[in-house]
Amino acid sequence: MDKVLSFHQGTLPLLISMPHAGLRLSPVVKAGLVEPAQSLPDTDWHIPRLYDFARGLGASIVSAEYSRFVIDLNRPDDDKPLYIGATTGLYPATLFNGEPLFKAGKEPSAEERAEYLEKIWRPYHETIRSELARLKAQFGYALLWDAHSIRSHVPHLFEGKLPDFNLGTFNGASCDAQLAGRLEAVCGEARGYSHVLNGRFKGGHITRHYGDPANDIHAVQLELAQSTYMEEVEPFTYREDLAQPTQQVLEQLLSAVLAWGETRYLR
Template sequence: MTDTPWLTVVRGTAPLLLSIPHTGTELADLESRLSSPWTARCDTDWWIEKLYDFASGLGATVVRTGISRTVIDLNRDPSGASLYPGQTTTGLCPTETFDGDDLYRHEEDKPDAAEIEERRRTYFDPYHAALQAEIDRLRATHDRIVLYDCHSIRSVLPRLFEGTLPVFNLGTNDGRSTDPALQEKVRGILADTGVSYVVNGRFKGGWITRRYGQPDKGVHALQMELACRGYMREPGDKASPENWPSEYEAAFATPIREKLLTILQSAIAWANG
């Protein structure tokens, strides 16, 4: 295991690499410029590192950051181009929450181009260098590997999507980031859960899935975006400091953990097959 103040890499030998880019809560000394620490952390992928803490026991490699997505979003195109043209989304260094609330106190507090570039060099580039290094290491001993990008989001966010999000949202960049056989294998598992799911719906995969998913080179990338209600108690109203995030309850999360375990075990078996 390698561990810096904000980047953790746990190495395994199975043909499975987990990326966890959005569970960080560290704000890189920006608190005085931000509207509030809670607002800055509101869109964190809460407790995903706990939900998948069984992965290393399967022999998977796990790369995770402690830096908040408010500082820099490691799953966005570093050029600043939108991954979902025509749809509302947040950028490389967001200035608004998913609800549309301002992240910064004043206009002059927002990062300019030079600061965005500095954040990219400091946090974005090292995270992606770590991902690439682990891909290369695993590909040296496996003909094919699975890169599984772990995410979650609140179930109802009218600014981003209509209605209530399915519990499981599997993204493969419209089938371009993985072999169809692996996509179908995971889709079948989701169908058997009896829980709502979609493949390549609102969330087709972010920069990580699109950048590294190269089936012709033996790297098969999946993004799993979970609706938070699948493993934690979501508020009925808009999230606030009084109701969000709810605590992680292991018993409440057990049913979805069992499904995720099946998915990861199947991904390893497929890669080894």
């Protein structure tokens, strides 16, 4: 594999993870995708651009280069399901609408998937693990923000329209309750936006695995409705008029995370 991730090391105890922003495909996956999948519709589109302000806040940032259609970095390496009902696995077999992802007989082999696990999944998770360890060693605590987005209507996965800001803390297990409350307050004050805490999206493997409040590592997932910053249909155009006010809320959320950490640990 060539470059499998991008990493920027920041100056404050916050790491932002972007596991579904990648667009690269392995040759086997590219050749095997059905026509509707070739535009990579289930990508977390433009997430690095949407969070481009975060470097200025001092955050560390890790972003995937390969598409989730190759391997899903937000699933455990044993591929145990994270949600009851319709979902996608470590090696996705369907699109979000439930249709097959690959042409019949064109799925990657077990050997190819094992290579994706070793050369794409493991380096991404080692980067998260090592950076959280560095942050905790330097600051005494670490904050993890797992950044996602999804179409606001995906009937196969959830009913109706998704709220704009979907915060996930694995039902309170991945971060301190006061931090979650602070984030809910920010969302509640954001006029024109809806939000929910631990609704349909409670946090995937990254949030659940690395969030460890008892050991001063606090993790939050944000699943953002794509209608808040882009066109949700191909060619998935970034909308600056929508994105700019949404970025302001995102910056308030990340600033609240950092401020909570300072209050909790540095007083």
